[in-house]
Amino acid sequence: MLDLEPVVRLKQVSKRIGGKTIIDKLTLDIPPGQVYGFLGPNGAGKTTTIRMMVGLMSISEGDIEIQGASVSEQFELAISHVGAIVENPEMYKFLSGYHNLLHYARMSPGVTKQRIAEVVELVGLEQRIHDKVKTYSLGMRQRLGVAQAILHRPRLLVLDEPTNGLDPQGIRELRSYLRQLAEKEGTTVFVSSHLLSEMELMCDTVAVIQQGRLIDVRQLHDQDKLENERKQTVFEVSDPQRAWELIGQGQVVDGGLLLELDRNAAAVINEQLVRGGISVYRIRVVTRTLEDQFIELTGGVGIE
Numbered sequence: 001m002l003d004l005e006p007v008v009r010l011k012q013v014s015k016r017i018g019g020k021t022i023i024d025k026l027t028l029d030i031p032p033g034q035v036y037g038f039l040g041p042n043g044a045g046k047t048t049t050i051r052m053m054v055g056l057m058s059i060s061e062g063d064i065e066i067q068g069a070s071v072s073e074q075f076e077l078a079i080s081h082v083g084a085i086v087e088n089p090e091m092y093k094f095l096s097g098y099h100n101l102l103h104y105a106r107m108s109p110g111v112t113k114q115r116i117a118e119v120v121e122l123v124g125l126e127q128r129i130h131d132k133v134k135t136y137s138l139g140m141r142q143r144l145g146v147a148q149a150i151l152h153r154p155r156l157l158v159l160d161e162p163t164n165g166l167d168p169q170g171i172r173e174l175r176s177y178l179r180q181l182a183e184k185e186g187t188t189v190f191v192s193s194h195l196l197s198e199m200e201l202m203c204d205t206v207a208v209i210q211q212g213r214l215i216d217v218r219q220l221h222d223q224d225k226l227e228n229e230r231k232q233t234v235f236e237v238s239d240p241q242r243a244w245e246l247i248g249q250g251q252v253v254d255g256g257l258l259l260e261l262d263r264n265a266a267a268v269i270n271e272q273l274v275r276g277g278i279s280v281y282r283i284r285v286v287t288r289t290l291e292d293q294f295i296e297l298t299g300g301v302g303i304e
């Protein structure tokens with residue numbers, strides 16, 4: 001049976017520092033095997049939440065469970081399921097990537113050389129793993145950090161702003177190996193970012209946070225849902241005014257009739273227009289990107 005219990009549960013989590021509420025009753029379930037995005041403008045509270053998740057900061061109120069283990073009460077057990085890069089991972093720059101991994105492997109019981117080879121392949125560092133870390137690009141260092149964090153096969157990998165400083169090629173590579181990790185090892189990847197465009201490319205689900213509060217959770221790749229969703233659709237027609245009279249709803253716009261419809265309804269309207277003697281030149285969905293929706297939700301704060 002598929003294990004669909006959430007890997008992480010944030011239960012009414014609050015954080016107060018010096019009388020100021022930084023995180024306010026945050027409740028969130030993160031399902032297994034997904035690349036899950038945590039999106040919010042600068043200062044929204046992403047890092048604070050992540051620091052609480054990995055035990056770098058205490059929780060003022062509420063609790064976080066990882067694989068059912070409470071971070072506040074069963075820390076050792078909870079953290080055993082986690083691999084994380086929150087601050088820059090410590091690397092020995094004068095050693096090779098491989099020797100760095102070997103060093104960490106010695107500290108994690110049960111990690112074999114075969115496992116090292118596996119993680120190196122997963123992050124795509126085979127060609128350079130025997131070179132010294134000081135010769136690595138930022139993207140390669142980050143891959144090495146991820147390789148190190150997943151040596152012990154954690155159920156959850158947490159990455160705070162992993163795209164920071166990466167060029168578009170680096171971001172594409174990051175996306176590809178994080179997806180592989182989710183698919184091949186069933187690892188849940190929790191990534192934070194303030195850039196929606198990057199989250200859209202990388203994640204299955206995005207939770208949006210602003211001023212310490214959860215304001216939205218959204219599935220990004222739910223194809224069925226997307227197809228059945230009602231969308232603003234413009235029918236570019238020979239006579240918009242007559243089209244509006246015929247259909248009896250919608251709004252006349254420049255060169256067409258604007259309606260909010262799902263896919264099936266669009267086919268029906270198209271037929272009605274054609275039967276009514278109106279030429280349909282084009283049917284166009286007015287896409288509201290997630291970026292637009294995010295700006296709407298957050299009032300545009302923190303978009304770059």
Ligand SMILES: Nc1ncnc2c1ncn2[C@@H]1O[C@H](COP(=O)(O)OP(=O)(O)OP(=O)(O)O)[C@@H](O)[C@H]1O
Nearest residue numbers: 017018022040041042043044045046047048049194
């Ligand atoms: N130790 C602290 N003392 C006081 N305020 C803090 C502390 N740590 C964080 N904050 C405040 O909490 C808020 C959330 O910060 P946090 O770093 O979690 O945001 P973030 O979403 O990760 O933003 P960024 O993308 O800029 O890193 C900010 O207003 C920050 O100034």
